Amino acid sequence: MRVRALTGAGQAAGVALATLIALLAGGLGAAPAPVMVALIASCGLFVIHHFLGWVRRAPGFVHGVFLLVMATNLCTAALALASAPVAALWFAATTIALWLLAWWLVAQLADLPARKGPAGLLQALLAPLLFGATLLWLWEVIVRALDVPRVILPAPSAIWARILRSTDILWVDFVQTFVKGALSGFAIGVGAAIVFALLVDRSDFLRRGLLPVGNFLAALPIIGTAPIMVMWFGFDWPSKAAVVVAMVFFPMLVNTVQGLAATEAMQRDLMRTYSASWGQALLKLRLPAAMPFIFNGLKISSTLALIGAIVAEFFGSPTRGMGFRISTEVGRLQLDMVWAEIAVAALAGSLFYGLIALVERGVTFWHPSQRGR
C-alpha cells in the first residue's frame, strides 16, 4: 500500500512539474496550441480525479467514461505532438508529462474491479495495449525529435510504411521460414518426442536414465548444430526443419515423460481395478493428466521453433527467408526492412503461442492454473 501511495505522489508531482515546465518554456507561442490545450485538459481531469473523491467512488460506468475521456484527450495530445517534433525543452517536458499521465491511466485501468465475460477480456487487454501503444508512441516521438539516423533506429511509422510497401517479399519469406522451416520441424520434432516418450514410459529404467540426460541436452546450445545441419541437408528448408527438430525434441521429451509420470499411485490402482489395458489407461488417465506438461513443452517449443528456423538461415539459405533477409538487409543498412521482418516474426510467434495457449485452455480446463480466472 505504502509503495503505491509513494508512486502515486511521485506521479502527481512529476505531472505537475513537467506540465509547468512545458507551459513556461513552450508558452502559447512556441508550442502548437492543440497540444497545450489537450495537455492542460488532461491535467485538469487528473487533478479532478486526484482530489475529488466522488469521481473515484462513482459507479463503474461513470468512472469508465471519465477514463475514456481522459484517454481520448491523451491520444489527441500525443498525436498532435508526434506530428510536430522539435528537440526543445517544452517538447521534452510535454512528452514526459504525457507519458506520466498515460502510465497513471494504465494504473487506473488495472485497478478497476474485474468483470466477467467479454467485458472482462476487453478490460484485461486494455491495460497492456495502452502500455504498448505508449511505448510505440515514445519510440516514434524520440526518434523524430532527436533525428536518429535511419540506419540506427527507424521510426515505427517508417517500419509500417515499409511493411505496406513490401508485403509480397514478407509473405515469401514468411512461407519459406515459418511455414516450411519452423512449422514442419515443429510438427516432426514434437511428434517424435511424444512417440519416443511413450516408448520410454514403458520402462522405469529408461525413464530414470533419460530424464537427466534429456534435461542436460535441453539446456545445451543446440542452435550450434545449425552449421552441421546446413552441411547435411543442404541450403533449403529441410536443414532449417532439422535444426528445429533438434531444438524442440528434448524440451518436449522431458516434459512429456514428466507428464506421463504425473499420475498418482491411487489413480493408477483405480485403473487396474477396472482391469484397464495399458492403452486404455493411457487414453483415459495418463495422457489427460500429462496434458498440462505437454502444453508447457509445446509453448516452449513454439518460440524455439521460430528462433531455430531463422538462425539456421544465417549459415546458408536460398535467396529468401526471414533470416536471409535480416542478415542481408543489415548488410545493406536497410534497417526498416529488418524491423519489418522482425515485426512479422513477432506477430507470427505471438499468434502461434496464443493459439497453443487457447487450445490449452480448452483441453486442460480442469487444471488449477486455468481455473479461478
Next chain:
Amino acid sequence: MRNLGPVLTVVAALIALWYLAVVPMNAQWAQDQARRAGQDLSFTALVTDTMSQARPRLPAPHQVAAELWNSTVVEEMTGRRGVMTTGSLSNRSLIYHGWVTLSATLLGFAIGSALGIALAIGIVHNRAMDASVMPWAIASQTIPILAIAPMIIVVLNAVGITGLIPKAIISTYLSFFPVVVGMVKGLRAPDAMQLDLMKTYSANGAEVFAKLRWPSAMPYLFASLKVAIAAALVGAIVAELPTGAVAGLGARLLSGSYYGQTVQIWSALFAAAILAASMVALIGLIQRVTLRRMGMAT
C-alpha cells in the same frame, strides 16, 4: 545416485549410436576415394577409414575428444602461441575462445538476473505493472531476439559500442525472462496464512518482503537462474556470429562452417556444452549450500 546406472547406460547407448551412424554417414567419401585410387574397399578398411577422415560429414566421438584435448591442453602447453610459450592464452585454443564467450555470458547473466529480480519485485508490489508489463514481458519472448542479434551488434558497432557489451545485451535479453517468471511465482508463493501472520506482527511492506517473500522465493530463483544462464550462453554464442568470426565459440562455429572443418564445429559445440553444463552445475551447488543453510533443503 540411484540414477547413476541408468544415466550411464543411456549415455553409453548414445555414444554407441553415434559410432554406428559414423560409418554410413562417411562411407560415401571413403568409397569415392577408393574408387579413384582403383582399389576395392573391404568392410574393415571402410570402417577404419570412416573413423579417421580429416573432414568427415560426422566425426567420430574419439576424433572430437582428441580435437578438444589438442585445442585446449596441448595447444596451451606446447603450442607456439600457447600460454607456456608466450604467457598469454593462444588465440587458437578453445580456452581463449571459451573465455571470450563466457565473459559475455556472465556479464549478460548478471545484468539480466538483476533486471529480472527488480522487475519481478515491481510486478508483485504494483498492480499497474502486473497488468501492463507482464503481458509484454511474455510477448517480448516471442520476438526472436536471436534473429535480431546481428542487427543489434551492427547498430551498436555503428554507434561505437563494440566488444563485450553488445553480446552481453543479447544475453541479458534472453536471461531476464526466466528470472522474471520464476521470481514472480516465487514472491507470490507465501500463502494467505503466512501473510496474515506477518500482518499480526504488524510487519510493513519491506519487512514482509525481506522476512517472508524473499526467503520463500529462493527455490524458484535458483531454478530460474539455471534456465537463465543456459539461455545467456546461447545468446552470447549467437551474438558472435555476425561480428565476422573474430573470437568466441560462435566464431569457431562460423569459421568451421566456412572452411568445412567439421571436427572444429563439433569440438566448439562440445566446448559450449561443457561450459553450459558446468555453469548449471555450479548454480546447482550454490543452490544446495544456500538452501541447506536456510533450512529449506529437501
